[in-house]
Amino acid sequence: MTSQTKPDDKSAATTKAPEMLSGAAMVIRALADEGVEYLYGYPGGAVLHIYDALFQQNKVKHVLVRHEQAATHMADAYARASGKAGVVLVTSGPGATNAVTGIATAYMDSIPMVVLTGQVMSHLIGDDAFQETDMLGISRPICKHNMSVRRPEDIPYLIKKAFHIAQTGRPGPVVLDIPKDMTMPNQKFPYQYPAEINLRSYQPKQQGHAGQIKKAVTALLAAKKPVLYAGGGVIMGQAAEELTELAQLLNLPVTNTLMGLGAYPAGDKQFIGMLGMHGSYEANQSMHHADLILAVGARFDDRVTNNTKKFCPDATIIHIDIDPASISKTVNAHIPIVGLVKPVLTDMLAVLKQKKKKLDSAALQSWWQQIAQWRAVHGGRYDNAAPLLKPQYVIEQVAKITKGDAYVCSDVGQHQMFAAQYYPFNKPNRWINSGGLGTMGFGLPAAMGVKLNYPDADVVCVTGEGSIQMNIQELSTCKQYGLGVKIINLNNGYLGMVKQWQDMNYESRYASSYMDSLPDFVKLAEAYGHVGIRVTKPEELQPALERAFALKDQLVFLDIHVDPKEHVYPMQVPGGAMNEMFLSKTERT
Amino acid sequence: MRHIISVLLENESGALARLVGLFAQRGYNIDSLNVAPTDDPTLSRLTLVTHGNDQVIEQISKQLHKLIEVVKVSDISEAAHIERELMLVKVKANGNQREEVKRCADIFRGQIIDVTPTTYTIQLVGTGDKLDAFIQALGATPILEVVRSGASGIARGEKTLAL
Numbered sequence A: 001m002t003s004q005t006k007p008d009d010k011s012a013a014t015t016k017a018p019e020m021l022s023g024a025a026m027v028i029r030a031l032a033d034e035g036v037e038y039l040y041g042y043p044g045g046a047v048l049h050i051y052d053a054l055f056q057q058n059k060v061k062h063v064l065v066r067h068e069q070a071a072t073h074m075a076d077a078y079a080r081a082s083g084k085a086g087v088v089l090v091t092s093g094p095g096a097t098n099a100v101t102g103i104a105t106a107y108m109d110s111i112p113m114v115v116l117t118g119q120v121m122s123h124l125i126g127d128d129a130f131q132e133t134d135m136l137g138i139s140r141p142i143c144k145h146n147m148s149v150r151r152p153e154d155i156p157y158l159i160k161k162a163f164h165i166a167q168t169g170r171p172g173p174v175v176l177d178i179p180k181d182m183t184m185p186n187q188k189f190p191y192q193y194p195a196e197i198n199l200r201s202y203q204p205k206q207q208g209h210a211g212q213i214k215k216a217v218t219a220l221l222a223a224k225k226p227v228l229y230a231g232g233g234v235i236m237g238q239a240a241e242e243l244t245e246l247a248q249l250l251n252l253p254v255t256n257t258l259m260g261l262g263a264y265p266a267g268d269k270q271f272i273g274m275l276g277m278h279g280s281y282e283a284n285q286s287m288h289h290a291d292l293i294l295a296v297g298a299r300f301d302d303r304v305t306n307n308t309k310k311f312c313p314d315a316t317i318i319h320i321d322i323d324p325a326s327i328s329k330t331v332n333a334h335i336p337i338v339g340l341v342k343p344v345l346t347d348m349l350a351v352l353k354q355k356k357k358k359l360d361s362a363a364l365q366s367w368w369q370q371i372a373q374w375r376a377v378h379g380g381r382y383d384n385a386a387p388l389l390k391p392q393y394v395i396e397q398v399a400k401i402t403k404g405d406a407y408v409c410s411d412v413g414q415h416q417m418f419a420a421q422y423y424p425f426n427k428p429n430r431w432i433n434s435g436g437l438g439t440m441g442f443g444l445p446a447a448m449g450v451k452l453n454y455p456d457a458d459v460v461c462v463t464g465e466g467s468i469q470m471n472i473q474e475l476s477t478c479k480q481y482g483l484g485v486k487i488i489n490l491n492n493g494y495l496g497m498v499k500q501w502q503d504m505n506y507e508s509r510y511a512s513s514y515m516d517s518l519p520d521f522v523k524l525a526e527a528y529g530h531v532g533i534r535v536t537k538p539e540e541l542q543p544a545l546e547r548a549f550a551l552k553d554q555l556v557f558l559d560i561h562v563d564p565k566e567h568v569y570p571m572q573v574p575g576g577a578m579n580e581m582f583l584s585k586t587e588r589t
Numbered sequence B: 001m002r003h004i005i006s007v008l009l010e011n012e013s014g015a016l017a018r019l020v021g022l023f024a025q026r027g028y029n030i031d032s033l034n035v036a037p038t039d040d041p042t043l044s045r046l047t048l049v050t051h052g053n054d055q056v057i058e059q060i061s062k063q064l065h066k067l068i069e070v071v072k073v074s075d076i077s078e079a080a081h082i083e084r085e086l087m088l089v090k091v092k093a094n095g096n097q098r099e100e101v102k103r104c105a106d107i108f109r110g111q112i113i114d115v116t117p118t119t120y121t122i123q124l125v126g127t128g129d130k131l132d133a134f135i136q137a138l139g140a141t142p143i144l145e146v147v148r149s150g151a152s153g154i155a156r157g158e159k160t161l162a163l
């Protein structure tokens, strides 16, 4: 194969002679022309020319993290909150491999991101040169696309192409590998940033098929027990408004996936909670008994479906998704619609309004009655009587003090599930978590990425004493950039989620799930120049939260000691149907 | 079920690695793969033989489409098509074995393309089954080396896989 990367598109030629820039300057200039405000990164040999170019301008601001993984999570979280691609710059070798977890995290959740990785000089590639790693090879299975620069003059085109691929179709991270000799400061080339990109091999669909949309509407109107199941595609596809309109027009019960929380307002009566492994009793029951499931921007993930062979036996499935490969991958869709969720929902609404029909109201009424009965069975109850603080209660109190309007960035574990279950997300883009990869260490850098870009918002990091230690070094970055994140450390002294599985499946043999020798988190926060508050008794919680949120611009680390014995419920029975669940340590459906 | 999938791919570095990597990552089978640039040097044409149930084949097709450098994908075995594979076989050919091998090659319309006092190299083109049959037919003749290209395929009639 030849190794040509030829620009096959050029923006309209302007009359004046193009500016001459070095490859390094082009990288930064292209980012500025793309409208990038922040670049998250860490310098090293292979990217020093680029860092020097960065230093000599003031449009693109650089955020220096303490570990490259954090740079990727910051960029990722910015993308989750804003819908726009976050941008990362790291050096070759260890810089690039440190970024791998963050790239994979973004990939699993379809988050747009552009990652610029340094590389050794072209003529050294393949020689096992100092800090050489085959980043294209390493990142290939965990990114939407990757490319390398072979001629400095291609840099503007390749950067535009990276953004184009990252942000269109099903979004995802794109890696651009830049050998050092492509950025030599004294070699200058004409610079022109392309206005748009058109790739013959990549033409993602926008609109859904009109015939399929009509068919879907007909099936929907005939349903007696419908459920609207909405996922992260609604959030990233900026279609929460259309989704809400459709649900309310037809009085449909709505469940959101872990990635879709906020797509439909949690405070609304039509919301029946999250579904899946730790979904609500009513959501999982409704799915199982539904005669029609309208899946929007969701992918029938195994953490949702449980055993696909027993999944929703009576349901006709309408599946709207931008990615045809997500349709009928794990569960067969009867009416597939490939397209961006926003225009598809808009078209569905138009057809519905034209038809002026509603669902059979008597049938829908009895369906809602049935759901009300299911709601009464569990209803998110937990035992709050014990002397120890319950993590669920802490989340409820955080929701109260932030009026349900904070950005909640979570780590991975029991605390993540409690946050998903007990914080009422009424807006899209407010719940920021690693759903697909389940990356411990995501929470703090994610909160930092959001706080930097939304300085006036309340930004909370819900974490555990296990997860927080995976990127604790970023407390230093927070100090440098004044990031007033509120850290809610639900400290149960265990890798709680692991412990829960060991309780349930291994007769409570806690193989390496006990976190011995925990640091004094209050002192640790103080050592980094922040405020630390320890909470060990229920009555200390309220004043601590009030103090923390009153300190507007300061990072406050709340080390909240919670009941180590608590489990997350409901929990689906492994290998069972959607509606087979444990409801507490002693009850099962 | 065996399927023959034709792919038009941007002739760019890394594109083939990405495609092959996809099969490894997702656990799909590759029975054979052949690839070369087309009349348009910016495009490569691949013929990929795989097997799997309908659902797997549908996923393969969709996942291939998702690769940024893939321009077109077609399962040509879904309709009338032609499939050919090239095989080079080097056999030991001594004494009266030489006549035997020559006759066998003629029957299969193979050509002897290289000769030494003790060996023949035979070139044969056909479907995979025909090539298998030839190897069977060689019987006791000692085979020294077999090189097969994997199938190349094209749809019959006016149907094309082109830009």
Ligand SMILES: Cc1ncc(C[n+]2csc(CCOP(=O)(O)OP(=O)(O)O)c2C)c(N)n1
Pocket (backbone or CB within 6 Å): A411, A412, A413, A414, A415, A416, A438, A439, A440, A441, A463, A464, A465, A466, A467, A468, A490, A492, A494, A495, A496, A497, A498
């Ligand atoms: C990087 C990484 N390593 C391991 C795991 C597996 N894992 C999932 S949850 C969990 C425990 C998390 O402990 P903690 O942060 O204290 O949260 P808790 O469950 O106690 O609330 C582990 C080890 C993971 N998800 N990510």
Ligand SMILES: [Mg+2]
Pocket (backbone or CB within 6 Å): A413, A464, A465, A466, A490, A491, A492, A493, A494, A495, A496
């Ligand atoms: Mg813990």
